[in-house]
Amino acid sequence: MTYEDKLARFNAHIDGGGKVEASDFMPDDYRRGVLKFIEMHANSEIMGALPERECLPQAPTLLRKMSLAAKIQDEVGHAQLLYRVAEDLGKSRSAMYEDLLAGKSKFHNVFHYPVQHWGDVAIIGWLIDGAALVTQAALLDSSYAPYTRVLKRICSEEQLHLRHGEHITLMLASGTESQRDLFQDALSRWWLPIIHFFGPRSNVEKDLLLRWKVKTRTNEDLRQEFLDRYVPKVLELGFMFPSPVPVESTGHWIVKDQDIDWAPLEAVKKNRGPETTRRLAARRDVYDRHRWVREVLAAPFTYAA
Template sequence: MNRIENDEKIEADDWMPDEYRQQLIRLISMHGISEIMGAFPEKEWVPKAPTLHRKLAIMAKVQDEMGHGQLLLRVVEDLIKPLGKTRDDLFNDLFAKRLKFHNVFHMPSPAWADAAIIAWLVDGAAILTQTMMLKTSYGPYGRALKRICQEESFHAKHGESLCLALAAGTKAQKQMLKEALTRWWEPLLAFFGPKSAKETGRSSVDINIKYKLRTKTNEELRQEFLTKYVPKIKKMGLAIPDATLHFEEDTQQWVYKQPDWKTFKQIIKGNGPKTDERLSLRRQSYMDSQWVRDALGVYTESPALLPG
């Protein structure tokens, strides 16, 4: 704790208490798996993108997200190896719904405008969370986040470009964008998670803040998101699908309709609209590529077999 308070970075081969290690595993594995599962709602639109330019852009974005997931899972591997676990264990936990991923990636994306909203607002929400953790006390995670945050910024610009094109398009395109925003608004607010125990009046220690894995609460991030994006959404000519939403001058806080937290909990437990379908695709992909891991394993165990 003295090292953390002095802003020293904890490294993978340093001693760390079990609570710290377990919290890192939980946080980073969820982030890594969310990057991989987050590619699925947009992957569905790669063959259906309206132009070649848009197809190339969304393909590049999907590739980036998968790369982020692989990078983060490599960070997790260093944490779980001393516990006798491997990457296979992480994916088996995912397939058994023991490993959670963000609520938004369980949701359907039935229209091209959904891909636009995901890239602009979902990635925008993720950027707020990830930039907050750039100064995390765990060095390998912070260094991985530097690259991820830079690429996510490009993704958000890509999404904003898509939304602007649809907002300035035909009546049908504007309607499609409006419907997509309505579908995604509640999942977006729930993306940050419920208020902390302290913010709801219960006494509790936030382990992530205690260990300086993060510096802001869920509600602080949600308030930042509303402050940043509500004016932009309105400037785009879109109406926010929440009649209660307003900024309260006295408290300097946004007031909004609370998401359905019971539904949120069910979704992240693996009971979302598209959860089973996407997990099935991920499982099949993992099984189909087993031969690659087997082949690499031979060379890992016997380096002498490598060419040269």
């Protein structure tokens, strides 16, 4: 069978709703695209642990500290699952790690921003994890089957994180004026990055990941689902959105394209976000200091003679 024949069969398989396993034939562009996508997801999980870790010392009670630490552990666990799935597509974990630290691969925009106080923990846990859950739940039906299997576990843990984040939000929202101010201040800083999180409008004609059903829905579709689900909940608690302010229209909460300032996202994509350099340096520092652990564990154990 020629490569063209295999490609035609692959396309027909995908069009018919077929799934792909790591050992199956797949076009080079499919392999590269899926690898890059999962690698970016894995990078985001491990980089996403950092902003919340920075907030740990500010936890108001010991219980909050322990539950946030458990959530951070989950995020690192997600990275482990995802790197393992990506490895089976032909790139070693150490190569992925080196590329991340060298700024050659990407991680999600929201993790390039600073955290200031406990209000940020509420925003990250509720709205950012809420946004992540909308995108990840849409991927449960991805054509790359090994990815969907780890996503099942990731999504169930994200559900818990969402509840955890909402719990913190509700405590602040029903607390003193200064507690409410914490949430409002964090919302004002995070709203634009959250809108960016879903990315600009998808180019359906050119997006190979959509063509091959690795991604199943467009960026704007996912953003719309998030807005419809979360905007009313935030308004109900009496908080206010900064620009781009969502407006209600024909049963949906709309943010107009022309109201979105995309410049900060463009900077983040070039690894020039406000915290990019410092976070990557923090990750590099941990990676270097833990090198001896990796080396000890990788060496086969032998008793001294």
